[in-house]
Amino acid sequence: MGETTIENSKILITGGAGFIGSNLADALINDNEIVVVDDLSMGKKKNLPQGANLHFIEHSIADYEFMSTLLEAWKFDYIFLLAAVASVADTIVRPAETHIINQDANLNILETIRIKKLPVKKILFSSSAAVYGNNPELPKKETSPIDPLSPYAVDKFATERFVIDYGRLYDIPTVATRFFNVYGPKQNPKSPYSGVLSLVLESIINGQTFTVFGDGEQTRDFVHVEDVVRALTVLASHSEALHDVYNVGTGVETSLNTVIRLFEEIEHKNLTVSLANARVGDIRESYCDNNKLMSMESWPMLSVKDGLINYVQYTK
Template identity: 35%
Template sequence: MVTGGAGFIGSNLVRAFAEEPGVGEVVVVDDLSTGSLDNLLDVPARTFIGSVCDPDLLDGAMAGAASVVHLGALGSVPRSIDDPLGSHHANATGTLTVLEAVRRHGVPHFVLASSSSVYGANPILPRREQLRPLPVSPYAVSKLATEAYALAYAACYGLAVLPFRFFNVYGPRQAADHAYAAVVPKFVTAALRGRPLQVHGDGHQTRDFTYVRSVTEVIVDAVRRRVSAADVVNLAFGVRVSLRELIAELEEVLGRRLEVSHGPPRAGDVRDSQADSGRLRELFPSARQYPLRTGLAETVAWLSGQVLVQR
């Protein structure tokens, strides 16, 4: 069962599971607040539309599940600043509700998506999982709560858990046309429409961009082998890219110069982010890192079709 399975990462993961020989059925739970059923067209998955905070819906979806991958959440730092209670309810309360359903149904394996934002103001790079979290946004606090709940359930109830911290995942099916869109789809869509790329700050801030296929391959492998961990695991590869470098790569993919507009930094944004991937490599030695240009080219190809349709 995949919560948030109609969203960006979730729909890519559901497609990967659908092609996995050892998976008999994939069940999706999604309230469609940020996801879309269009992401699951032609995918053989059973879909339950509703909130992860609904125990009855979860009971219907979770019966017989061998693994639960919990991706359902309200993302975005700016969204959480606008609506802290909404982020807490969807992310922290939602995770606790899913964990209770997992416990009721005796599901033996639970994979969770947390976020690199939990490192927050901690200045040490690369980000090792042992570092003290210093979250600087309600979103980051809510994600820290989700992983703490998962690890507490492992300690109290013997549940096998695997909490991942995602770092700036990007790729096809990532929404661009909303106020809280991530930077890669926003940049690509603006470029395709001939508009300036809006940069918050000087553009020297760095991120560890992770192509979505790397994420889905690791999670499928985790479910296949029933991988669990006693602590959180960074799911990224330790590559530090500035927004200016990201724009330069996008210019190479598109074969033209792009106009850039700078504005003030956003509240709650972390200046620099880079993963230590040592723990990931220990658990998943075959994990594949895709070059930024490869991922951008595939993202451009997918978003090009979306922009043309919207026109």
């Protein structure tokens, strides 16, 4: 199949000023009208593309009446549910408060669409590889055992089920995606929610010491945000992607030590590393089986090396 596009559509992106949401807005802005709702607790307005097609609203998605009115007024074709409190640690400190954003707000959106019978071509919910927890089965398949270990992961999995089952019960076209370790342009290393790659890059550029917890041999499936955006548009536009969950990752596991070595090669610099004890609850190895996504539409994903080169160029 050829490259998939979405055109002449009204699109809602919750959390659209954040890292993944703003990259998605960049990709869709030319051919569509986009509404971004973001409370800017993590996102930045400057991340968003400029233009008449972009409507930015600074507001919490937890405001049920506001969101219902918006959904009814716009009758969106596509809805991307990306807004979340993305810090696992934050959800452990504030479980009830973060639950309102990470689950209840999304449920309220589904309820409005159900009650008002709003026409929608596809609702996509962004879940996380965190739902798999520490289960040792590798690679992680969509059918692998689920073992959420934090309020963040519990809310992600519960919302996945709501999204998929609302879809089936009330004939709403829905899909959920489990993102693995996303990196790339607009990721903010200053944020406590940031991925490890942005922290390594910041350390090497600024000559700071980087702390490795454990031996550095822990592995992750690092997926460039360009590929995540492509996955979202593929799943949004393929009618056969329905009432189901899809892993979004490269299917390749890369150790932290490999990432450090690649950054050193790209930057022609050595990184000063200090070692600390492994963190309790940290997952040792993780990578995905992405065959289900690739069966929808296959494309060559960026290798970690090429993705890191792209990321370094953007950062500079």
